[in-house]
Amino acid sequence: MxxxxxxxxxxxxxxxxxxxxxxxxxxxxxxxxxxxxxxxxxxxxxxxxxxxxxxxxxxxxxxxxxxxxxxxxxxxxxxxxxxxxxxxxxxxxxxxxxxxxxxxxxxxxxxxxxxxxRLMNIPGEQEMIGKGISFCAVCDSAFYKNEDVIIVGGGNSALEESVYLTRVVKSVTIVIRRDVFRADEVIQNKVLANDKIRIIKSKLPQEVLIKDGKVAGLKVKDAKTNELTDIYAKGIFPYIGxxxxxxxxxxxxxxxxxxxxxxxxxxxxxxxxxxxxxxxxxxxxxxxxxxxxxxxxxxxxxxxxxxxxxxx
Amino acid sequence: MAVIHADKELFEKMVADKKTFLADFFATWCGPCKMLGRVIENIDNKGELPVDIVKVDIDEEPELAQKYDVSVVPTLYFIANGEAKENMSGFVAENVLAPKLKDLAAQKAE
Incomplete structure (x- = not known):
């Protein structure tokens, strides 16, 4: 009209x-x-x-x-x-x-x-937004109390949100495409000192794993060997820009x-x-x-x- | 009509009693929830709430949130005569919500 x-x-x-x-x-x-x-x-x-x-x-x-x-x-x-x-x-x-x-x-x-x-543009992502994929740790962390979650990205936002999430979740796995972080050293040091965070480098997200209509994890490919690995988690937070x-x-x-x-x-x-x-x-x-x-x-x-x- | 804060027991009683209401699953730390709360407040202040608004704090009532598969806040459930008819997630503007509440009220059996 x-x-x-x-x-x-x-x-x-x-x-x-x-x-x-x-x-x-x-x-x-x-x-x-x-x-x-x-x-x-x-x-x-x-x-x-x-x-x-x-x-x-x-x-x-x-x-x-x-x-x-x-x-x-x-x-x-x-x-x-x-x-x-x-x-x-x-x-x-x-x-x-x-x-x-x-x-x-x-x-x-x-x-x-x-x-x-920015989206990862991989299979399973679009339909799982709001069902395990979130772009706001501050907004949605409570849904992952004592659960394992994945953060995708190596910049300041990704690392800051990882540290924030460790207040409530069981573990955070940070997946980065390169083998170095882009984030500032101060926040990198906080991440490295946090026992709840593990870092997986040189991995490219390939597919969101889905079980019973909810996110079950992320399939990643090694940037050098092309080897595929499944990382299991209830939530995925892409912070790639x-x-x-x-x-x-x-x-x-x-x-x-x-x-x-x-x-x-x-x-x-x-x-x-x-x-x-x-x-x-x-x-x-x-x-x-x-x-x-x-x-x-x-x-x-x-x-x-x-x-x-x-x-x- | 009123804005009610409900625990699991009250919520389930309203469903069992076949009440017609809007369930607003929210969290105190959620920005869009605050804004949606103000939209509801505006409708209420104008005296134009045709159904009760039943607010459920997901941190206080995690079991209820899980039962209704709430994984994003705010999530609204439009419940007519005890039956969930429709749900929406995220901020909803007054010009969208107000007519939907009228539609919901029109479905009341009593």
């Missing part, structure tokens, strides 16, 4: 960048719509404690996300829960299409859709080879009226504070662009 209203700004994504954009846009009197596929707050919601948000020594991620959501919606933008699947550029107007069939027209679009956890959520923006040609939005210091992409903000952009640092920074800038610049449209 097509919404006949024309919005000044359509914000794709309701995380810190998107909500900041909506706050600034609404306060500037711009007719704004936010489209979010999941819980408002994005990755904030999955973060237990945040200690680098100025003004709060420590704050729970979900609390901060809800507080941003209430502040945003109180200012009047439409906040719609729908997954965006396509954005079309028609010059002075853009169309945003959603999976539920709804569509919206806006003069400017701010892409603030963030990133999602993140991918930007920009499939809907492919036709616009505003993303790099990895799918990240290429935006300049004013958050402007190469397409007039299309902006990027937050983790979805190609950038050096992805934090809540950098996301809200992007959201504010994107709206200021989009506002000026909309003024020029009206003048012309």
């Amino acid at each position: 097509e919404n006949n209203s024309i919005y000044d700004i359509a914000v794709i994504g309701g995380g810190p960048a998107g909500m900041t954009a909506a706050i600034y846009a609404s306060r500037a009197g711009l007719k704004t719509i936010v489209l979010e596929a999941d819980a408002p707050g994005g990755k904030l919601v999955k973060t237990f404690a945040i200690e680098n948000w100025p003004g709060a020594k420590t704050v729970n991620g979900a609390d901060l996300a809800w507080s941003m959501y209430e502040q945003t919606t109180a200012l009047g933008p439409e906040f719609i829960f729908a997954e965006v699947i396509d954005v079309e550029d028609h010059g002075m107007l853009k169309s945003v299409l959603c999976r539920d069939g709804s569509s919206y027209k806006a003069r400017a679009v701010i892409i603030a859709s963030g990133t999602v956890e 993140n991918d930007p959520v920009t499939g809907f923006a492919e036709k616009l040609g505003v993303t790099d080879e990895n799918g990240y939005v290429i935006a300049d210091e004013n958050m402007q992409t190469k397409v007039k009226g299309i902006y990027g903000a937050g983790d979805v952009c190609r950038k050096f640092l992805r934090q809540i504070v950098t996301a809200v920074n992007d959201g504010a800038i994107a709206v200021q610049v989009a506002g000026r662009y909309i003024e020029t449209l009206q003048e012309s």
Whole structure:
């Protein structure tokens, strides 16, 4: 169903960048719509404690996300829960299409859709998400009390979550593709000193083992000898990086080879009226504070662009 | 209609008594659960809760969570006349949940 209203700004994504954009846009009197596929707050919601948000020594991620959501919606933008699947550029107007069939027209679009956890892309993975495969140790560790679990990945997140999991699980097996960790030395030392953690190097995940509809383990292949081994565990936590959520923006040609939005210091992409903000952009640092920074800038610049449209 | 915190005994009695309610399996440490709790609170504050919401803390009631195969929180079970009709996992927005609660209430036998 097509919404006949024309919005000044359509914000794709309701995380810190998107909500900041909506706050600034609404306060500037711009007719704004936010489209979010999941819980408002994005990755904030999955973060237990945040200690680098100025003004709060420590704050729970979900609390901060809800507080941003209430502040945003109180200012009047439409906040719609729908997954965006396509954005079309028609010059002075853009169309945003959603999976539920709804569509919206806006003069400017701010892409603030963030990133999602990267999948291993092996058989059994997709159907076991939520049934033994989890991307959030903080969220789901309680389901694996006194059980064996596997962490896939050798970066900081993988190792930090491994140590976190040892508070509740029986054992953690870290599976890494290479024979060295990418993580910082400090966290590596914590892992090496932890009796509950074992490390399996140079192994490539091949298949999620399933028994009675639940995860039973992981089949891995040795990177050098190709020998296959089964590792038994009730839970698997892949921590192998993140991918930007920009499939809907492919036709616009505003993303790099990895799918990240290429935006300049004013958050402007190469397409007039299309902006990027937050983790979805190609950038050096992805934090809540950098996301809200992007959201504010994107709206200021989009506002000026909309003024020029009206003048012309 | 009210928001009730239930243990296994109360929950199973409600099922045995063929009650119609929404079971909300949650954890105190879960972000999306908190946000879903606020969605329910909003519906309640508007006086638009057509069925009872029965909240089950999975850390307090692990057996019940296991019985309902809860491996993700939040998980919602829509229970009509003591029978689980549908379940959903993860955050659910108010515009999705409110009509589903009305549909559930419409299935009440009494």
